[in-house]
Amino acid sequence: MEGTQTGRIRTSDAEREQTAEVLRAAMGEGRLPLDEGEIRMTAVYAAVYRDELTPLTADLPGRGLPALARTPERLALARRHLRGHAGAVVLVIGVLVAIWASTGAHFFWPVFAIVPLLLSVFKHAAVIRAGGTWESRDWHGHGPWSHHRDGFHAYHR
Structure with a gap:
């Protein structure tokens, strides 16, 4: 009370x-x-x-x-999260390319999703290289x- x-x-x-x-x-x-x-x-x-x-x-x-x-524990966790993030991005890119290939479209439209997805992985890796974690990036x-x-x-x- x-x-x-x-x-x-x-x-x-x-x-x-x-x-x-x-x-x-x-x-x-x-x-x-x-x-x-x-x-x-x-x-x-x-x-x-x-x-x-x-x-x-x-x-x-x-x-x-x-x-x-x-700390070593947090860096190991951050690397595991990065691997999961990268794996999910590769999976999504694979699905998008498969859809594009199956439709027979001439223009490679998946590029509009692939570029931001790859940039997110690079940014995630840069945050970890700078000594932070993806989760802590906005705690400054x-x-x-x-x-x-x-x-x-x-x-x-």
Whole structure:
């Protein structure tokens, strides 16, 4: 009842764990000394409301998300997503070319779909090469628990 009276929103276990992941990545990167990181980790697991998590990553570049995106686990996940994306694009291109071939059309109309599809794969690969993930590409400057007009932004895994 207290949360609705104060306007504060309770945090979830997933949000606490997500913040802890960000702090672990920042400690691994050397941005937080271990003793300060441990103090913040204790505060993460003691947090009851979302607004208690925000200050724990506020002084990290990009609220700590760039460091999290560069962890080996996240990069492996990003590469798996890229392979899935590329596979789906190849499948769609194959279907479009098969339809074009079966219709006997002289003009190669699938090019209008193939070019944007291939560009999306190249852009996806460029985002990963730059050290990010496809899912994190529009998070610059705010955390996954930020409050926006449309509410809570969930972290994509």
